[in-house]
Amino acid sequence: MQLMNEIPDTFWSLFRSVNRDIYIEALLCINEEYEYNNYFLTKEVCIQILSDMNAKKRFELQREENDTDFDMLETPSLRILNWLLRAGWLKRIEDYNTLVTNIVIPDYAAVMIDAFEKLNSEDASETDIYIQNVYATLYAFRNDPRASVGLLRTALVNTRRLNKALQDMLHNMNKFFAKLLQQDSYSGILREHLDSYVEEIVWKKYHILKTSDNFYIYKMDIKKCLREIRDDEAFIMKVQARSKMLGDNQDDVLDLLDLIERGFDDIEHRIANMDKEHTKYVRATVTRMNYLLSGETDTKGLVVQLLNKMSEEPEQMEEIITETGKRMNLSLLEILSEKSLYKRRKSRKDFISQLLPDETTGDLDKDDILRLNRIQMRFSKKQIEEFIENNMEDEVMDASKINIADEEEFEKLILAYDYSTRKNSRYMVLEEEPEMVEKDGYRYPALRFVKRRV
Structure with missing residues (x-):
């Protein structure tokens, strides 16, 4: 909570600002240049960065509540920079030897900017990075004579992060089912499936797990390494002694190994759940397409529309049934038969x-x-x-x-x-x-x- 105590109250005003998107874009541009200049930028360089950003995207900067008439006379680049400095997202440091004003990003702001970058782009695959980190860390722990318990803790952290990444993938599937039900045309469903689901889930996330097989490439080697470490009692005692000598004896090696193995079991369960959700979505897409294609041509589609009409207007249900009965024979075997409205799944054969x-x-x-x-x-x-x-x-x-x-x-x-x-x-x-x-x-x-x- 130390960084939380350093955050000024004005820091959170960015999320309530009418220019929120512009400020976030400005922070991302400054941070990108910040990393390639030895983490050292002058005020003039920041203004130039913001001017280039404004020239490319032509932002329309609106007036803030605390802006004065004098502030409105400044250029958009200087207005953005001054607002970020007042809010605490950037910090001004005066160098009196060179008479230069330097702009730095505070630690607490750097954490939030990193979160903005993750929300703005998904170029890197977390599932690919973390599984390789776990493999490399365990291999180093097994073969490095200077290894300590700290390496096992690092492997456990990356295992938990991989689990979290997979869990996020699994929970985000719900929004695609909701979008699927909102589509009322065949072309809309096809566009949603190809441009949204295939692009975001299949190629960027699901494809990495199932096609590149990054998890399955390292899974057996990691389990073999964990088994060898667990069976080598002399090695475990040596690591415990080395960690105690270094003052790092908070965790037991066997306890950490159990947590890592449990994490890998959770990973396999989550991947299995991803398979089920993926199959469920594909089936729902095909079913929705078939319904839209045949909804107005066969008896089943017409009856479903009639039932939907009744559910939308329950107070007029009797009237609707009466009017429908005058025009349609609801006692037809084709309508009453369960094969028309519902196709029962076949029981599992012996x-x-x-x-x-x-x-x-x-x-x-x-x-x-x-x-x-x-x-x-x-x-x-x-x-x-x-x-x-x-x-x-x-x-x-x-x-x-x-x-x-x-x-x-x-x-x-x-x-x-x-x-x-x-x-x-x-x-x-x-x-x-x-x-x-x-x-x-x-x-x-x-x-x-x-x-x-x-």
Whole structure:
């Protein structure tokens, strides 16, 4: 709170000013030049920067409440500079040796200007920067003989920042759903999707996570590094001793490792939630397009419009129904049938029923019963578990990625699904609608097997 105590009361007047946008733009221009001049600017240079800014964008500076008639006679550049100095966003320092007035940016103002820059531009990818920082910090901690607990704290800070960046991405998805519902034309939805959602989310944020795979490139290496550090007790004791000698023994190494690992689990959950939101938005876009295309041509669209009309005018609902009944037969089967207004989702089919064609079969004879029993008893429980374990990658066995080379492998896959449905099974199938896979003459659903949580 030390910087908060230094902020003058006039500092917050910028957010209430009628020229707020102009002042923020001026601060960004001055700060850009400020960084490339050894953090040292004269008053004349600031006026020249503001003059160039005004020449490019032609701002219309309005009168402030505390402006005097004398202030109104000054040039726009000098008026902006004087106002920022009075408000405390800039600070004047007189150099009496050279008789020059220097302009500096106070520490508290620098923090706010940095926030303005982040709001004004999204050129840098935070997700890319932070995951690389975590990887580099942990690698340095593991291999640098001078490493201390401070490096682990730095890795934890960057892990939390990455989580925060992903959480912001997830929460900002709501505004795109709201914009989608506001569109009332096919071209408007297409423009909103391509110019807004694809540009801001897919290419700038979601694309970085899923296409460049920056998180997944470093994830396994980071987890391996954390595991090696945790297993090396001698190294941990040496780091603790070095940190204690340096007076930095506030945190325990194992506690920091637990927090970092927990942060990476949160990152994976948030990325999974981003996948769900992305899929949900694409489905909503397609549904909205289909509705606008067929809203006035089919019975379903007309009935939906009728229901919307009733909800908008509830006091005239009886009158609307009466008038509608005179012109439209509401008892038609096409209207009353649930298939017209609502399409019920199909229930999840059984695994075996997806493998076999839907056809009526007679009673099983003796040979068929013996063959089915032979498949059930051919492999033991241990063999089925070994089959699942051998085909797991990152603790997930994806049936679409394994190679079914013969009848034996195919039977093991069938029995693996049967085993996963039992209560005492060590594995379970993720709840989702799998697609069908056809490989090497075999056809089966792309199920994903994971270990069952106790």
